[in-house]
Amino acid sequence: METDILHKLIESAALAIEILAVIFITCAIFYNVIKAAINFSKRSPEFFRKYKDNIGRSLQASLEFLVAADIIRTVIIEPTVQSVIILCALVLIRTFLSWSIIIESENRLPWKPKYETDSDTFKN
Template sequence: MDEWFPSALKLMTRAIEIGGIAIIVLGILGASLAVPWQVLRGRSGSEAFTLYRSNLGRAILLGLEFLVAADIINTVAIEPTLQSLLILGGIILIRTFLSFSLEVEIEGRWPWDRHKGEDERPSGRTA
C-alpha cells in the first residue's frame, strides 16, 4: 500500500471516534436542556424525566455505534492482529449488551418484541 493510506485510515478512525464522543456529549447536553423546556411546556416531572432517559439512551447508542465503527476499521484495516481482534470482539459483546439494555430502558420491551402488539390488532380483512 502507499505510505499515505495507513495515515489516512488512522486519521479517519480518529475523526469517527471524535464524532462518536461528540454525539454522546451533545446528546447529554441536548437531553439535559430539553428537561426544563418540557416542564415549562406543561409536562409533568416524571414525563420529562422519562423523555430525558429516552433521549439520553438514544444519544449513547448512536455514539457507541460510531465508536464501534472506528474500532472495526482500526482492527481490520490498521492493526489486524489476534490481540486487536479479541479486543474488538470484547468491545462488540459489551456494546451489544449495552444496546439491548438501553433498548429495554427506552422502549420498555425487548427488541424482538417490537411487533408483538401489532400482530394482536384486528386487521381489516375478512376470512
C-alpha cells in the same frame, strides 16, 4: 511510502469517527438536559420517559460510531489475532450496553417489536 500514508489516513479516519461520537454524545446530552429543564414545569407523565428515550437513542447512535471506528482500526490498521479478539470483546460489551439502553428507555427486550401505547400497531 504509499502504504504509510494510507495507514495514517485510515488511522485519522478512525480517530475522527471516535471524536465525532464523543461530540455527538456531549451535544445530545446538553440538548436533552436543556430541553428537559425547559419542559420540566409541564411535568407530564411522558416527560421522564421521553427524556430517557432521547438520551438512550443518542447513546445507541454514538455506540454505533464507536464500533465503526473499532472495526476500521482493527480490520484495516492492525489485523492481528489479539486485536480481533479485543474487537469481539468490545462489540459484545457495546451490544450488551445497547440492549441495556433499550430495556431501560423503552421497557422492552431488544428483539421484541415496539408497540404504540394505545394500540397494537407498530410505530414507524
